[in-house]
Amino acid sequence: MRPFFRIGIAKQFIFLFILIFLIPVLTLGGFFAIEVFRVKQQNTTELAYAAKLQKDRVEEIVLAIIPDDNSKVVLDAKEALTRYQSDPTPKSFSELNSSLLNIQKSNNAYRRVSIFDENGIVIASSSDSDIGQSYIDREVFSRKTPTFGFREFEWGRRMLFGYYQVGDFNIKIDLSSLIELQETFSALSQTGEIELVRDNFDGSVELITPTRFSIQQGHLSIPLSVISSPEVRSVNRTEQTYEDLVDYRGAHVYAATQYIPSLDWGLVVKKDRTEILVPISNLRTVVIFAVPLSVLLFLLAGLYLKKNIISPIEKLTQTAIKISRGDYSKRADLSFKNEIGELAKAFNSMSDELIDANQNLEKRVSQKTAQLQRTLKKIKEEEQKDIALLSSIGESVIATDSKGNIIFINQSAEQLFDVSRKDIVGAPVFGLVSLRSGGKKVERNFHPVTQTLRNRVVIRSKEFEFVRREETLIFEVTVTPVEFGSDIFGAMMVVRDVTKEKIIDRMKSEFIFLASHQLRGPLASLKWYNEMLLNGEEGKLTKGQSRFIGNMSNATERMIKLVDDFLNMARIERGEIKFEPSQVQIEKVIQGVVSDLKEEIEKKSIRIQFENLSRTQTAYTDQGMIREVIWNILQNSVKYSPVQGQVTVHLSDKEGQMYIEVSDQGPGIPLESQPHIFSKFFRATNIPVSGTTGTGLGLYTAKRLIDRMGGKIGFASTQGKGSTFWISLPIKKK
Amino acid sequence: MATSKTLLIIDDDEFLLDIYKHKLTKEGFAVDTAKDAEEAFELMKKNKPNLIILDLIMPGMSGFDMLEQLKATTGLSKIPVIVLTNLGQEEDRKRCLELGAKEYYVKTATSLQQIINRIKEIA
Numbered sequence: 051m052r053p054f055f056r057i058g059i060a061k062q063f064i065f066l067f068i069l070i071f072l073i074p075v076l077t078l079g080g081f082f083a084i085e086v087f088r089v090k091q092q093n094t095t096e097l098a099y100a101a102k103l104q105k106d107r108v109e110e111i112v113l114a115i116i117p118d119d120n121s122k123v124v125l126d127a128k129e130a131l132t133r134y135q136s137d138p139t140p141k142s143f144s145e146l147n148s149s150l151l152n153i154q155k156s157n158n159a160y161r162r163v164s165i166f167d168e169n170g171i172v173i174a175s176s177s178d179s180d181i182g183q184s185y186i187d188r189e190v191f192s193r194k195t196p197t198f199g200f201r202e203f204e205w206g207r208r209m210l211f212g213y214y215q216v217g218d219f220n221i222k223i224d225l226s227s228l229i230e231l232q233e234t235f236s237a238l239s240q241t242g243e244i245e246l247v248r249d250n251f252d253g254s255v256e257l258i259t260p261t262r263f264s265i266q267q268g269h270l271s272i273p274l275s276v277i278s279s280p281e282v283r284s285v286n287r288t289e290q291t292y293e294d295l296v297d298y299r300g301a302h303v304y305a306a307t308q309y310i311p312s313l314d315w316g317l318v319v320k321k322d323r324t325e326i327l328v329p330i331s332n333l334r335t336v337v338i339f340a341v342p343l344s345v346l347l348f349l350l351a352g353l354y355l356k357k358n359i360i361s362p363i364e365k366l367t368q369t370a371i372k373i374s375r376g377d378y379s380k381r382a383d384l385s386f387k388n389e390i391g392e393l394a395k396a397f398n399s400m401s402d403e404l405i406d407a408n409q410n411l412e413k414r415v416s417q418k419t420a421q422l423q424r425t426l427k428k429i430k431e432e433e434q435k436d437i438a439l440l441s442s443i444g445e446s447v448i449a450t451d452s453k454g455n456i457i458f459i460n461q462s463a464e465q466l467f468d469v470s471r472k473d474i475v476g477a478p479v480f481g482l483v484s485l486r487s488g489g490k491k492v493e494r495n496f497h498p499v500t501q502t503l504r505n506r507v508v509i510r511s512k513e514f515e516f517v518r519r520e521e522t523l524i525f526e527v528t529v530t531p532v533e534f535g536s537d538i539f540g541a542m543m544v545v546r547d548v549t550k551e552k553i554i555d556r557m558k559s560e561f562i563f564l565a566s567h568q569l570r571g572p573l574a575s576l577k578w579y580n581e582m583l584l585n586g587e588e589g590k591l592t593k594g595q596s597r598f599i600g601n602m603s604n605a606t607e608r609m610i611k612l613v614d615d616f617l618n619m620a621r622i623e624r625g626e627i628k629f630e631p632s633q634v635q636i637e638k639v640i641q642g643v644v645s646d647l648k649e650e651i652e653k654k655s656i657r658i659q660f661e662n663l664s665r666t667q668t669a670y671t672d673q674g675m676i677r678e679v680i681w682n683i684l685q686n687s688v689k690y691s692p693v694q695g696q697v698t699v700h701l702s703d704k705e706g707q708m709y710i711e712v713s714d715q716g717p718g719i720p721l722e723s724q725p726h727i728f729s730k731f732f733r734a735t736n737i738p739v740s741g742t743t744g745t746g747l748g749l750y751t752a753k754r755l756i757d758r759m760g761g762k763i764g765f766a767s768t769q770g771k772g773s774t775f776w777i778s779l780p781i782k783k784k
Numbered sequence: 785m786a787t788s789k790t791l792l793i794i795d796d797d798e799f800l801l802d803i804y805k806h807k808l809t810k811e812g813f814a815v816d817t818a819k820d821a822e823e824a825f826e827l828m829k830k831n832k833p834n835l836i837i838l839d840l841i842m843p844g845m846s847g848f849d850m851l852e853q854l855k856a857t858t859g860l861s862k863i864p865v866i867v868l869t870n871l872g873q874e875e876d877r878k879r880c881l882e883l884g885a886k887e888y889y890v891k892t893a894t895s896l897q898q899i900i901n902r903i904k905e906i907a
Binding site: 577579626 | 797799800803806807810841870871872873874890891892893895896897
């Protein structure tokens, strides 16, 4: 039980809690944000729409009440004024006043129409009582522009005749329709307001109509620098909606502005943010209260869980860890009244049982340990004996595992390969024993150890070369698989350094080869001198001379044969004879040999009996080699056969092998000679008795050749009755 | 049967040269003998033989090399060569025949009569 698991459960709970807590909070937050966006969007749209609507209506109303310069009444008034000034009579004065009255009557909104001079003194008016008065605001008068009051405004126009100013034309207009306009809108909302704004071109703007909330009388003016003011924004000749501006009261408002080009007025429709956000603020209250409340609830639930589930589990876990470490005295807390309490109980009883089991186990373990130690000691002793045994062997021994890695190497091998056991154990044997054959490196795949491990075969006394410090050694390698039942554990390799023996052998062969060549020359002279003498070329020979020279000739022939045999043997031993197999017609070979031996056969009147000899029978072998073998065997049989004896040549096949048997009726081979019959220069003990000649190389040569051909040679013999030699050869290529 | 054909015999064995000379002269051939290749080539400058009998193992140039040189020399390449040697291996025989020898005999395995008969056939 790893400690982090204990922490894990608490962590998992915390994670779960946060997850459960976050989901509603995030949902609520998301919903809130969407709602805020929606409400804002809705209000700005509404405000913008209202502003557009109001702009049109203001234009309509204002244009309706501002007099047209070219209307008949205005032109009449001008004419009356001209007439009065050119002829100031009471009549023309009265006409002037009545034409002003006509203007006033032409529009319901006109309260009073008057003309005053450059000093602001009324010179004519629709209302007689005004004449001579000077109540026009000086400022308005000097600006010479229409001045707006609340609920009414005064419209003025300079009256010019040519370039001469004759007076100011002034109309006082009732503005209740505009005020009504604002009031109708105000009724729709608690804070909604329409403002008409004019740029004073003196760094401030001026509200044309009375404000809804301001108690201040007169025009409200706001400096242009108050850019957060919707009133200021409204005169910038664009249509805009704003979400967070501060109006003349200092209240946060949502506003839409419009520009009325015909009047060069700005129009503001605005609504307090507080009013707009009423539905949202309710929601916000919910959020503000709900979040801490839920945090509190989660906290309480968490505390409860910790006390009743997490803590007990942690305690139980700690106890379990202690027990697992061997402290069996620990007991789980039983105070919990739920399933965990039950678990703790079960846990405690399990601990009790563990103590029992453990004590038993300890006893048994100590018994087994003692037993094991005894066995180990025995094995170790055996092993040391084995190692001592292997180490003391004169030949080099290397043992490998099933992969060819060295597991043991004896002293002799250490010396041979010039390595130390502790350095080489574990290394692949192919690296240490890097063999060569015919001068070429033996690849790992063809290494005798690989072959033994793969095919589970014994490789016996195979010769390889090995280069040690630039010196080529010759090794005779034997590899045996180490098997146990059907498993292969490794291989045991025994290496014998046969370099010296081989060198001596080779020198011997070379000597024989050279000597034989030197012998052939003189032998040829002898042979041919004899031949010439026997032919009577130097005169007829006497009987005695003829016999002597005949014997010399025979002796020469024997020596020639001996030299031939030596040469043959030397060549075989030097490996100079190449094995070149093909399908060979055995019958033809046998007939050839018989014909070679014709002279001897006829001389002794020997009968050759052929049995089962088929013309088509072939064996897969080397023609020259098999001829040599059959020649040696058949020649032996003829040589040792008595006069008029029978030699039988029998052919058969069995299991893919051809058997050639040659039987004679000769003296047979004594038992004591039989084991040595194929040895070099060996001649049977009874041979001098039968008075035949031989080199003792024939059967040795035959055996060597048969080995090269992959065949077998053997014999059966009974002294006094005769011998049967047999050879076997593969019929088909493998 | 009498013929004036010239044979050139190259061998370093005195006894054998004696036998060849004796026997072949008797058979009616004009016989020249040489102990080594150098001598043989010297002789052939004066007297071109009708047939050459050649040993393989000699001091100086070997019989193989001499055979090769003979076959490569204009005027000598057409002279038939019988190899008469102590080397009995199949490879040696093959090599000589490939180099252009007409016949190959191992001395100890051949009777004198056999050789004479063959010379008569070829020369």
